[in-house]
Amino acid sequence: MVKAKKWILAAEFAGEPKDSNFKLVEEDLRALKDGEIICDAVYLSVDPYMRAHVFPVGSCIIGEQVARVTESKNADYPVGCLVQMYSGWRSRTLINAANKTATEAVHLLKVTDLGKLEPSLALGILGMPGMTAYFGFLELCQPKAGETVLVNGAAGAVGSAVGQIAKIKGCKVIGFAGSKEKCDWVKSLGFDHVFNYKEADINKSLKEAAPDGIDCYFDNVGGSFTSKALQHMKEFGRISVCGGISVYNDTKPALTPDAFMTILSQQLRVEGFIVTRWWNRFPEGKAVMKKWIDEGKIKYRETVKEGFENMPQIFMSLLKGANIGKMIVKA
Ligand SMILES: NC(=O)c1ccc[n+]([C@@H]2O[C@H](COP(=O)([O-])OP(=O)(O)OC[C@H]3O[C@@H](n4cnc5c(N)ncnc54)[C@H](OP(=O)(O)O)[C@@H]3O)[C@@H](O)[C@H]2O)c1
Structure with a gap:
């Protein structure tokens, strides 16, 4: 035994x-x-x-x-x-x-x-979190070169990969993370603007970094961050709802402003996902991610x-x- x-x-x-x-x-x-x-x-x-x-x-x-x-x-x-x-x-x-x-x-x-x-x-990066970034971002946000992408949890396993994939696709990338050390690392990955959400005014930062608005928002955090980010979405923007780490420990439902009128007026496409949706395509995603790592385009x-x-x-x-x-x- x-x-x-x-x-x-x-x-x-x-x-x-x-x-x-x-x-x-x-x-x-x-x-x-x-x-x-x-x-x-x-x-x-x-x-x-x-x-x-x-x-x-x-x-x-x-x-x-x-x-x-x-x-x-x-x-x-x-x-x-x-x-x-x-x-x-x-x-x-x-x-x-x-x-x-x-x-x-x-x-x-x-x-x-x-x-x-x-x-x-x-x-x-070559497993579930990497595939969450790869499929959750590319399939749902459908980013195009020149577009502006927002990702929070930017120094985490998923967020750091999303921002780098967005750069590979020719986008301008804005990231938010929770400390100076994290922001410095995220900036070193090539993100265009990085803010510490614990210190920065989120609305002001987004106005400054994305004066014309955000095309793609990859959301790891939810809650009040998302209520604010929504107000900066461009018409026909796309939102990939990946996680809501700011609310996982909540014991009562958060009182956030109603998102639907913004979704309506800006004609947004918002979609949640569970990464196992693409389980059968993981080998394809892992092969691309491995190639990007080997080419030095993705750091982890x-x-x-x-x-x-x-x-x-x-x-x-x-x-x-x-x-x-x-x-x-x-x-
Ligand atoms: N939909 C799916 O299939 C799927 C799959 C994998 C992951 N996810 C989700 O994706 C998100 C990121 O996952 P991960 O594995 O990459 O984790 P991670 O980002 O590596 O680690 C979690 C990070 O969350 C941040 N955080 C904690 N409390 C926060 C708060 N109140 N507000 C903002 N940020 C906070 C912390 O970073 P800071 O120091 O920056 O605060 C922490 O380092 C999670 O929400 C997770 O549930 C979803």
């Missing part, structure tokens, strides 16, 4: 996550049957959606990880091979890699095609914190902005 650890949801989130929402438990993994493998977590992802998603108390906290196969009864997944999967906050996972249905549920994939790049990128950053035991603290710090680029936990 092999021992494993997992983090479970001990109590439903209410407001900001606290230590008491999380519990570390041990489990015994039984002996392998044909087709099964055991994988040890190498890198685990913490992401804002873990706060927004509702899942039952007592269940393993959801999430993706890169893991190494340490025992195998499946010739397609030999010992040593790297995989990525949505198996949750687990130190060690037993999975039937031969059973297609069970495997689909955790989206088990081999980590390949990264060349010399770190496997943790499969959880970031990771904030790597150590320790499976520290996952709740690292997750809580992500929600407070402790990361630049993708937040990763090294197991």
Whole structure:
């Protein structure tokens, strides 16, 4: 019998996550049957959606990880091979890699095609957050050269990629992030205007950076930022609604001005999305993103914190902005 650890949801989130929402438990993994493998977590992802998603108390906290196969009864997944999967906050996972249905549920994939790049990128720029930027921006905003693009959460995993893709497409890019260090990094990525939303007047900044208005708005933040940004949209502007991190911890619905009259008067196209909509196209998106990285057109950053035991603290710090680029936990 092999021992494993997992983090479970001990109590439903209410407001900001606290230590008491999380519990570390041990489990015994039984002996392998044909087709099964055991994988040890190498890198685990913490992401804002873990706060927004509702899942039952007592269940393993959801999430993706890169893991190494340490025992195998499946010739397609030999010992040593790297995989990525949505198996949750687990130190060690037993999975039937031969059973297609069970495997689909955790989206088990081999980590390949990264060349010399770190496997943790499969959880970031070359994984779900990178694909969120790639498809969520290009498909929904349909940016054209010369247009003005606004992205918030600009120093994060998704936002930093969106702004760089917009530059590749020949757009003028305005970013907002939460500290001077973050703004300096975002500026170094080629963004045309970067503001610290904790210090700057958002309306004034947008008037100054986009006097003729915004064509494309990629929204990671929602709430009062979006109420303000809406007033700067050009006629026929497009908005990709990716996330609302400013409201995930809210316990009461926010009282924001009604957006619909602005959407009507400016004839805006507003669309929300969940990135798995493009799951079948991930290989295409990853190939383009990898090419852009190799060509030096896309830069990325990771904030790597150590320790499976520290996952709740690292997750809580992500929600407070402790990361630049993708937040990763090294197991
Ligand atoms: N729709 C989808 O399929 C999909 C997929 C992936 C991600 N998302 C969403 O995309 C957004 C970004 O995700 P990510 O993985 O790239 O995370 P991230 O931006 O790397 O990390 C979260 C960042 O949010 C910022 N933040 C926290 N509280 C905030 C507030 N009140 N106002 C403004 N910013 C705040 C912090 O940066 P600052 O220091 O700058 O505040 C923090 O670093 C999230 O809303 C996430 O839920 C959606």
